[in-house]
Amino acid sequence: MAVVAIISPNLVNRETGMHEIVAVALDGSILLDLGVPHQVFDSARGATGEALYRVRIASIGGLPVSTSSGVEVSVAHGLEIVGEADTVIVLPGREARVGPLNTDLRDALVGARERGVRIMAICTGAFALAEAGLLDGRRATTYWVRSAEFASRFPSVRLEPDVLFVDDGILTSAGVAAGLDLCLHVVRTDHGAAVANDVARQLVMPSVRQGGQAQYIPRHRPADDDDRFSELLTWARARVGDDLTVADLATRASLSERTLARRFRERTGASPGAWLVAERFDRARELLESTDLYVDEVARASGLGSAANLRARFAQRFGVSPTEYRRAFRATVSA
Structure with missing residues (x-):
């Protein structure tokens, strides 16, 4: 069994002086998802106004990423920069949910975990983490529309379908907007409530949203032919x-x-x-x-x-x- 190193979530890169975040974008992404980490972490500032995080987007092979909006997004980096990250975020996308998981991505995620890097997933990005075996035996969540599929494919994961996010060593969030809640939670964990509250004010959203995703699930009427x-x-x-x-x-x-x-x-x-x-x-x-x-x-x-x-x-x-x-x-x- 690999030994997982534990690092402080406040660890900063010696060269940049900031916490390095790599967000992995996959084909079939939603445009809003691609912007969530930048929107939250780029807004976080220290007492003297210094940036606390640097966010970079990576893709498999550094290739452009397709989106559900029909827009293709150019990406400046390949998965090699995962090796420089203090936090890795897997963004949702069709490629995250439809297996098999790309071998290079699996190796990058497993390697990051073994180095003690903080691992996160937004929305259906949790499918990629589960495919890599990183969620086995852990609590996790994902987008409620995909919860039944997730539970069926990954029975060893302790799925919590009604919450906005889960922090169980590896962090996962529910739908797109819940990615904002998760990222704010990370800022709060790293730098305290005052910094997180300031970011939330800039985003015009509550610093801590009440309730879970159960309140957003539509009322259901099963069809019946009897x-x-x-x-x-x-x-x-x-x-x-x-x-x-x-x-x-x-x-x-x-x-x-x-x-x-x-x-x-x-x-x-x-x-x-x-x-x-x-x-x-x-x-x-x-x-x-x-x-x-x-x-x-x-x-x-x-x-x-x-x-x-x-x-x-x-x-x-x-x-x-x-x-x-x-x-x-x-x-x-x-x-």
């Missing part, structure tokens, strides 16, 4: 604000509760009880987004009981309070 079962789901959704129970569902469907549970798992992937809870949360989210109802009214209308119960369970499920969720997602309601 008319009788679809009728049951429609009937139940119209009554989630009532004191509806699994026994009520079974009676409505003229099934035993055991048979109902089997049918629910076959059709929705969840138990009847879990499905009811999810539907009640969906109803609460819908009301918070589209109405002016008070929190206690939302709680009653969604079948989640009291305002106190809604607040506690909402925070546990989504990482934010109902009020914070409404502030982030509420549409304008006509007077």
Whole structure:
């Protein structure tokens, strides 16, 4: 087993006097992703205004990188500069997600890890780290749209699909915007809250964003080709604000509760009880987004009981309070 050296995250290059960051760009990148490390780390300044980081972009073979926008981006460096890095960031892209992983990239990442270099990935860049075996046994996250695929391909990784970022020795973030959260976290870890807060002000974003990516995942309605079962789901959704129970569902469907549970798992992937809870949360989210109802009214209308119960369970499920969720997602309601 290779011995991994541990370095201080504040280590600076003796020649430049700055922490050297190499961001690896891969084909199929999103333009915004390419700019995230520069946007955050270039804005970080010390007490006398000195730059704290230098960010350089590298690609496999130093070749231009295609983007999902149809724009090809020229890159000045190949993977050889990974050897000069204090931090390596793998940016998301089609090439990060679709294997097999390029051998030169794998060698560069594994070699960097063995030298004690800090390793990060933004969004689906986590696929490349997992392909290189760097996330085995570790907690990690990735873009929620790709979470099921990631979990299936890399069962040895302890995926946390609902969070914005994970720092478990190797750092990973959720979607594109969560890359900003992760990079701010690194600045805060390296240089303290004051520097991170100053960077956040320049970016016009909170220094610490509340909640995780669960609050951004769309409400889902599984398709169903069984008319009788679809009728049951429609009937139940119209009554989630009532004191509806699994026994009520079974009676409505003229099934035993055991048979109902089997049918629910076959059709929705969840138990009847879990499905009811999810539907009640969906109803609460819908009301918070589209109405002016008070929190206690939302709680009653969604079948989640009291305002106190809604607040506690909402925070546990989504990482934010109902009020914070409404502030982030509420549409304008006509007077």
